[in-house]
Amino acid sequence: MRAIRVASAALLGVTALSLIAPAAHAAPVGDITSFGFEVVPSTVAPGGQVTLRVDGCRHRTTVSSGVFDAVVIPRGQSSATATVDRDARPGTVYDVTFQCGDETGLTDLTIASGRPTHHPTHHPTHHPTRGSHAGAGGTVAGFDLSEIGLGAALVAGTLGVAWNRSRRRPEDGGHR
Template identity: 60%
Template sequence: MHAIRVAAAALLSVTALTFSAPVAVADDGDGDGDDHNITPFGFSVQPSTISAGGRVTLLLNKDGGCKGSATVSSGVFDTVTIRPGQSSATATVDRDAKPGAVYEVTFSCDGVSGHTELTIATGPPGDPTPVAVPAERGVRAGAGGSVGGFDLKEIGLGATLVAGSVGTAWYMSRRRAAADDS
């Protein structure tokens, strides 16, 4: 009888762990299962939204990955080289960049490359201050996460955990009552 209880508890634990474990997926969304942004070096474009004609800073964290010169290219500015010992460079965005467009910026070093996005803001040409692109929808604030439907896995996991807690409390109280009667 004891083995059945242990097996049931083990099966319940494994099932709960299976449904609650996050799934790690490394995909860039293009369907080929190949992630182009996993590089041994970090990179970013600051600011990530800029008006046409503005200047952006291209940041490269070479720790542990980029030994030589790095090149940064995009369809919206000339190719820039970040030399060894440097961690940043600047680039001027073309004045004829289309407001609202998103351009890919590619960082390449030692045969490895990764990319990020640069958004061209709406605003007067040559204005280096970023102007926010209008959002299509506002945020859903104040709903406490209740908007967006039900997730059956989360409901099932919650019900399982509650049932397990109630069952354990009942079992422990019955066990204690039986020990007190003897």
């Protein structure tokens, strides 16, 4: 009889884990790449220029967005410039995709209202550091702390119930 209870407890635990595993597997990996990337400035007026930077990419990098023509940063170089479309809508946030070999990094470019505030020949003096795009704050692999806590509570509760049921003695004294 004890073997049946242990098997039931094990089955209950496996069921609980199989129900939470697909959600963990489907979570977005985020923008963790082996190379660093950034758009400077991250907010620009329509018609303005941005500097596209990449650090640690051993291939050519293709940078694309719906707000400027695709730009290629050749292997061995770390930056290029792009001119934002003049008809870009102020207040809109566009995705900027950095493609380095088989890896893809994604960041945002916000369109501000007004005219460009910097001269096209201006070159920023600071340099990006690797990992400058770290992802959303307060999350781990796309889950926020409340989701992680809820999942942990469900697993702990399921394991506690399974352990309790496997430890219970038969109500009729164990004789059949």
